[in-house]
Amino acid sequence: MHINMKPNAVPICYDLHSHSTCSDGTLSPAKLVERAADQGVNVLALTDHDTTEGLEEAGEVARRVGLTLVPGVEISASWQGRVIHVVGLHIDPVNRALQAGLKLLRQRRTERGREIGIRLENAGIKGAFEGASRFVGGSILSRTHFARYLVASGYVADISKAFRKYLGRNKPGHVVCEWVELEQCVDWILGAGGQAVIAHPARYPVGSGVMRTFLHEFRQHGGEAIEVVTGSQKPQDRERFARFANEFGLFASSGSDFHGPEYPWRELGRLETLPAACEPIWHSWPATDERGCASGMV
Ligand code: AMP
Ligand code: MN
Ligand code: MN
Ligand code: MN
Numbered sequence: 001m002h003i004n005m006k007p008n009a010v011p012i013c014y015d016l017h018s019h020s021t022c023s024d025g026t027l028s029p030a031k032l033v034e035r036a037a038d039q040g041v042n043v044l045a046l047t048d049h050d051t052t053e054g055l056e057e058a059g060e061v062a063r064r065v066g067l068t069l070v071p072g073v074e075i076s077a078s079w080q081g082r083v084i085h086v087v088g089l090h091i092d093p094v095n096r097a098l099q100a101g102l103k104l105l106r107q108r109r110t111e112r113g114r115e116i117g118i119r120l121e122n123a124g125i126k127g128a129f130e131g132a133s134r135f136v137g138g139s140i141l142s143r144t145h146f147a148r149y150l151v152a153s154g155y156v157a158d159i160s161k162a163f164r165k166y167l168g169r170n171k172p173g174h175v176v177c178e179w180v181e182l183e184q185c186v187d188w189i190l191g192a193g194g195q196a197v198i199a200h201p202a203r204y205p206v207g208s209g210v211m212r213t214f215l216h217e218f219r220q221h222g223g224e225a226i227e228v229v230t231g232s233q234k235p236q237d238r239e240r241f242a243r244f245a246n247e248f249g250l251f252a253s254s255g256s257d258f259h260g261p262e263y264p265w266r267e268l269g270r271l272e273t274l275p276a277a278c279e280p281i282w283h284s285w286p287a288t289d290e291r292g293c294a295s296g297m298v
Contacts, residue, residue, distance in 0.1 A: 014282060015269045016045040016070060017087055017199065017230065017255025020058070021137030023048035023074075024144035026260030028137075029058035032268075035261075037065040041269035043282070045089055045255065047072035047199075050105040050140050052093040073098075074199055076105055077185040078178055079214060082204060086185050087227070087253070089281070091194035098192040105180060106140050112177045113141040116167075120146070123172035125155060143167045144259075186221040195281065197225040197253045201244075202237040215248045225251035225281045228274055231258065231266030242275040252278035 019025030020032045027035060029046060032054075036044040044067055046058045055071045062069035073088045091098060117129030131149035132141060147162035156162045166173040180188075189196040198218060206214070215226070228241045229252075245252045252275075258268045274280055 012042045012282075013040050013269050014043045014254055014280075015041045015256050015258070015271065016043070016072070016089060016197070016253050016281070017047050017074070017227065018044060018258040018268060019048055019074075019260075020046060020054045022051055022054035023138060023140050024142040024259060026262055029054035030061045032258075033058050033061040033067060033069065034065060036268045037067045039267060039269040041067065043068045043070060044268070045070035045072035045087070047074040047087050047089075047255070048138070048140075049074050049142060050076055050102050050109065051138055052091070052099075052102070053138055055093050072194075073102070073189075075102070075185050075188070076177075076179040077182050078180065079182040079217070080210075082206070083177075083179060084182060084204065084214075085199035086182070086189065086223070087197040087199045087255070088189035088192065088194040089197060089225075089253075090285075091189060091192040093192075095188075095192035098188045101180060101184070101188045108177060108179065109141045112175050113146075115175045116143070116146055116173050119175065120166065120173045123166070125150070125153075125166075125173075128173070146173065182218065183221045186218070186223050190222050195225060195251075195284070196221075196223040197227060197281065198223065198250075199227055199255075200230045200233070200257060201226055201241050202230070202233045211244065212247075215244055215250070219248050219250065223250070224284075225253045227255060228252035228278055229254040229271050231256040231271070238272060239275065242278050245278055251281035251284060253281045 020029040046054055048054055052073050059069050070089050071091055071093055075086045077084045077086050114129055120128040132145040135145040135148045147159045150156050150162040186196045226245050228245055254271050256266050256268055258266055
């Protein structure tokens with residue numbers, strides 16, 4: 001849990017990365033916000049994959065339970081042929097260019113889903129596209145929905161095996177997909193008045209040299225922050241990305257990447273503290289700092 005002691009000693013717990021049933025989480029936006037409040041989170045960002053449709057419901061419940069909701073999104077992007085996730089915080093959800101872009105990504109997800117269905121069919125798994133679609137709770141089709149179908153149909157014992165055996169890189173159901181280029185992705189976020197944050201950097205299989213090139217380009221495009229603390233990362237990752245954040249003048253963010261209570265190792269608000277050398281992204285939010293855990297959206 002990140003506790004930020006304000007001068008008046010009110011601790012603020014931030015969780016700036018989470019998912020609902022509008023993408024591949026298992027709690028509705030309302031239940032997610034209620035759970036976050038129960039876990040002691042004061043400031044929560046809902047960051048569903050390639051959709052903002054849960055923000056309205058989440059905002060209503062946030063006002064009711066006295067939690068500050070940061071409107072967010074997690075965008076699937078491509079950089080040098082690699083898949084990179086970029087979180088947008090404080091985006092304006094009605095921004096037209098952003099919404100047009102997200103719609104395009106959702107269409108790509110559906111096209112990719114059909115192709116995944118065909119590949120799985122060739123691997124002896126019937127009806128995967130329709131099966132996965134039955135697990136969709138919003139407007140995006142994710143590999144997670146395929147994983148849930150594979151578990152429910154008894155092909156694998158759990159979600160992680162579904163990725164290891166069928167859906168991960170170079171597995172029978174894996175389909176390479178062109179998402180939005182990094183620069184365009186950051187443009188959408190900035191154009192919607194938001195801040196671009198590199199999600200879970202430890203999950204990208206690149207060495208320090210490539211990581212530096214990536215961070216340099218991200219910064220040049222107007223990206224502002226990187227997740228220094230995320231759910232399920234190794235202890236050394238926090239220090240490594242804190243150093244990168246400082247080297248590239250990026251703010252540090254902190255978020256669980258919560259997907260549901262079925263994944264107990266990634267609970268809302270249960271995050272390590274940011275290293276003292278980091279500049280937390282919320283230091284760039286004057287309204288939040290003044291209002292602390294005021295209710296409603298900031
Ligand atoms: P997609 O964006 O549709 O390609 O799906 C990516 C999502 O799948 C991520 O956001 C995770 O929620 C989930 N995911 C990826 N790899 C794994 C894994 N090895 N185990 C469980 N979930 C995973
Ligand atoms: Mn996900
Ligand atoms: Mn992600
Ligand atoms: Mn995520």
